Amino acid sequence: MNLQSVFDYTSPYAYLANTRLPGLDHPVEYLPVDILFVMKQIGNQPSPACPPKARYSGIDAARWAALYQVPFAPNRALFQAMREGRLDNALLVRLAVAAQQAGVFETLHPALFAAVWAGSDDLASTQGREAFLRNLELDADLWQLADSPHVRERLAANNALAIERGVFGVPTFFCDDEMFFGNDRLDFVRAAIAQSKGA
């Protein structure tokens, strides 16, 4: 069975779910998408548009982090930079695409999720970005690759594929063609994996 994880670093629930994927004991194919672009295309509304929902999400995500026993401390400076337009929301998923192309995704991916949701790394300045990659012993040129037309085209193709398959938010998981939305559906994903192994 093919297990695909559709994600964006800007989602706390994608971060939480990502911490559980190694425990599934099944290979995962990762599809980075620009979820704000996807939601806009299909008429879905992001949580920040509804203040009571956004407030609750923060509390709820912290509850899941406690349950999973993983750190949860949103990188406030990073989100501030995104809100102020100093950082393109999609840059981080483009970095993931670049890392896939450079063959260093396994190193980058969990570290980047942790930097966004459980760290204070400076990802808004050029210096900070280079330091982030240096600490992972990755080539700083990955940021340039993330800005290349080739990576931008690949992300656009990922977004289009996600929309075609019915994605309206992240994290979304596909077990072959069965779709599961949300960190809170990992039990269903686990059951689908178990069923595929029993069959």
Added chain:
Amino acid sequence: MNLQSVFDYTSPYAYLANTRLPGLDHPVEYLPVDILFVMKQIGNQPSPACPPKARYSGIDAARWAALYQVPFAPNRALFQAMREGRLDNALLVRLAVAAQQAGVFETLHPALFAAVWAGSDDLASTQGREAFLRNLELDADLWQLADSPHVRERLAANNALAIERGVFGVPTFFCDDEMFFGNDRLDFVRAAIAQSKGA
């Protein structure tokens, strides 16, 4: 600990969660609300506004019904009547408020949820509505009470209270002041109940 269930009959997840409440083995205070009104007031978007999300919700709700081993067969004629404006969305929650005032809520409530999400009862015509109550051995006048100013005022007060407490969808549960949104948060509710009993 006070356990409050905020619900509307138009939500499949409120139906699913409601089938589990007896299993919590804790008294429940029921707050009927007109969730479409609440969502509009606070800027939340109902699922039907995003077709891929609405499609997925149907599949996902059926998965939960299978997990819970409860019937799930949306009353299509009822929703068609609501879409066509032949039936006020809020009439069913007003009937719940009327049943609370008449002291027959315990009889009406599970039967009404079942009629909406696992039945084909005619709730759109006057005759059908009266037959529905007759089958429950309830007084047909409950429908008139549901239309009374007193019940309408009470529902408006419920909506205002829900908004004040941060409700943005149903089902929502309050364990004293802790809020939990969604059928998929019942495990958290269960843990809060257990903790309150241990304390």
